[in-house]
Amino acid sequence: MPDSKFSSRRSTVYSTKGIVSSTQPLANAAGIKILDKGGNAIDAAVAVAAALGVTETASTDLGGDAFLIYYDNKTKRVSGLNGSGRSAFKLNLEDIKRTHPQDIIDNRLSTESVFSVNVPGAVAAWETAIERWGSGNISFYDALQPAINLAENGYPISEISAHLYQISESKLKSINSIKGEEFLNDDLAKFLPNEGAKAPVAGQLIKNEYLANTLKLLAEKGSIAFYEGEIAQSIVDEVQSRGGALSLQDLRLHSSTTVFPISYEFLGKKLWEIPPNGSGIIALLTLGLIKALAEKHDIRLEDLEHNSVEYLHVIIETLKLSFKDSEEYVHDQEHLLEEFGIRSSETIAKLLDPKSGYFEERSQQFSAYRALNNDDLKVGELPDSTFKSDTVYFTVSDSDGNAVSFVNSVFHRFGTGILVPKRGFFLQNRGANFSLNENSKNFIKGGKRPYHTIIPGLITTPLGDGKEELYASYGIQGGFNQPQAHVQVFLNLLLFGYNPQEAIDAPRISLAPHPKLAHTDKGYGSNGPISRSITVVNIEEGIDPEVVKGLEKLGHSVKVVKGLNRKVFGRGQIIKKESQEPLIYSAGSDQRGDGAAVAFI
Template sequence: MRPVILALALALPLAAHAGDRVTGKSFATRSEVIAPHGMVATSQPLATQIGLDVLKAGGTAVDAAIAANAALGLMEPTGSGIGGDLFAIVWDAKTGKLHGYNGSGRSPKSLTLQWFAEHGYKDVPPTGPLPVSVPGCVDGWFALHGRFGKLPMTRLLAPTVEYAKNGFPVSELIAHYWALSVPKLSKYPGFAEQYTKNGKAPAKGEMWKNPNLANTLEAIGKGGRDAFYKGAIAKTIGDYMKANAGFLSADDLAAHTGEWVEPLSTNYRGYDVWELPPNGQGVAALTMLNILEAYDLKALGFGSTEYVHLFTEAKKLAFADRAQYFADPAFARAPLKGLVDKGYAAERRKLIGPRAAQSVEAGHPPLEGGDTIYLTTADRWGNMVSLIQSNYRGMGSGMAPTGLGFILQDRGEMFVLKDGHPNAFAPGKRPFHTIIPAFITKNGKPWVSFGVMGGAMQPQGHVQIVANLVDFGMNLQEAGDAPRIQHDGSTEPTGQNTAMSDGGEINLEAGFAYETVRGLMQKGHKVTWADGPYGGYQAILWDDVNKVYVGASEGRKDGQAAGY
């Protein structure tokens, strides 16, 4: 599989250089893509081409993002689709400002914490009808389009409708994950009928059609967001859920609203790194950067024992706060200003010692009054979009409403079934979210729109990309291809909310020196090798000197960056 191939390719001494690369970079699997007028980077080449066609036709970066996202819902249903949620950060060139959108949906109003207790649940199950929350994706499309779009929605959805009707060849990594999902989800009504051929997932290169999704997208294009949330589609979803022991209703869909939000930032060595506020986890990346800023990472060196140690310990501290404070702000307000305060970071930094911490408590910041897709686009006018969208776990809940051609998300699994916890289940509440887009500006100008999908890996991935670019001087492609660190085992704001007591474990992608592994073990870290949990990166950089866009798409996915 592709992740193994990449890992082997990166298993080089850190001083080595790939001799057949013009750049002489150690980790870049390909050259950066450079173009003057526009750029699209997604995890599926056909989706990238659809976004690029929209840009060439005069569409904005938002238009291209919507078109590419729609295509990914068809072509990469293992990580996305209109049954899921959406978050975005938009750089608006006219005003020179960033705008954030939280397109996450809420839990069914008829389902309660008491119901789970009465039926013996310790956690919200990962699949089936119970973890289903309102899909926020379509509403997000129309909110973004209404503010920053230019071409008609029918034009943006038309390429995906055509591919859904006539077929597209399934790419390698997506085929792999599709095959893993089928045995787990085929028991749910509508899944096998709409997402298998004779009970099997499509193979790599096999043509796949989804006429039901084509019909659904055509209805959305013609009827707008209300065709999904208040029309026949909503009724079909509600009837399907009721018939299959679910709680999500047409009324829940009709009540849905997304939300424009102010992105949060911290300054890291002169660069402003931007994330969205909870119910997402983006603030954890900002907290980690604040803690790490006091260390000379460049002098320590990429891949060094001390760098990996400091990164891991900063992650433990940030994730302890993440578990304590991150939830739907309509139900539990997090002390956001305190969490990104430099003074608070200095206090938390004092807890980092020479050895691995086995347990970490949440801090007291100063108070104020399986799977995802990530894509980024940029247009000829200087607008840029950082967008992330997900069904959550693989192909979501497995619940595929009759005749609609998509699967409902299982994001409700992220709730805690513990009364009094900030992220405790409640009717009409947004669960804690892992999906986070990111953006970097410098001196008030756009620099990099990027993301790293993959559950709890996402804030860790964001921090590593920033460090790779700013501290270690990597180019945009190398920053994503360099071997990654993932620490697993921190206290989570989800499930049974079990506190970390054993220090967790560090997953190191192949490419780190044995000396680093031994050094980490001597510091008390448990170090393991894992294949696959390192996320998927896409990025676009604005080169303000040459007035061109630079694009990157890593080799861990089937993706492509392309410009014109």
């Protein structure tokens, strides 16, 4: 057996019929059950999403959003779905300043503010996905049954999920204390079940009959029960009781959006991402800058050593430039078209066109000898531009060669922490990603989707005539870490030749805004890694200490991260198609999570 390129806890998983890979083994079992009943990758993915809402509520829930990229092996084409929700139509910054000034912190909306609750988009996305791309053998009712069973009969909570509950105790009690002791001892006790309202420990049996009843209602009546029925009323009542603006009309008017994913070709493969308001374009821009540097011979790809000073410096600097550009290009494209008649999709296409000159000009900002200064960074523009303008990830493949890359999220741990009474789920806080700077295209406004960090990824081999061959379905959860990890894992696979498990296990870096410099945030874009004067480079233990010193010499602010704090690097999954005839998949699941890749037989 050949030596791995570094120590892994897990072996690569292989299958000839399909694979489910997620952060929770019980959710994997839900997906496998649906495949066994004749479902395809989409059907199984919805079952996994619902089961994750039960077993990893800190990261995903009915009150969150969802995005997916689907590869159809029959047509050899890629499709996408934007299942993110919009803000309340009556949301207004001046009203917030007047009535809830405490909700504005350092030029941003507090992550616990009731005004950060947008319409939850996940449930509609699940149902839409099954209707649009499902096998026809599995109904929405069928897909929800495993999650219902887990919530109703109970499940033993996993180690990392229990840890997320434990570090969220004070937040959950603080946010929901206004509901009174009876609420804390009943509703909140479903999540903090131990004496003294303490969080569960690993292996403890958890039941949530309120969530089970909610899921049963969805299974029987479909998503209309969530957006127009009694569940909708419960959501609106809770939000408005806290002074929020969300209304029944906001929920009733919600719909998912079918999108054509955007892509960039590098190293003979295409990386596919959901277009803005998703932030996947950051990964594509980063690859474009790296390719431009290589073509100008500023770097020699073949000479770069994995996780060396030179390699990580390239990754850091190109990511910083791309995050800066996200301030200009990641926003609600539909809103911009409706309000100003501007088709930003055309600008995105030009940005990613190698002939536009954008990457060549933008890459000139890179220096091999020093770190970029955030205060000096400007947004990159097209040379001839007329336009200035806590999450779960999982992936599923099936025996027909289809695959889906899926991400579901409530943003921060338990979202806002606002628990909907007698419904058993929390409401997300994605609205905290709006900008409060009126000059930003991501400016907070009613009926608008915010800058979104959750991004599924997919890699294909171009076949010509618009057709693609699946190479890999993958993604890594974790807020602003996601496009950063997409780039690193893409290069692990294609530049360094790692197998799926090695590619996901390899130590990573993750950029973040400096925690002590919130006052330097000017409020553009979102509160990502370059929103403050200094970017912190989180370095995962396992990277050579000499590399850390080398990055510091270049001017980077570096922090070495160990143990459970490694959650900052996210938790990823990969399914790779090894061959079409015969059909063989390989897969890896992140050692930073509780999950696994499970083969369907």
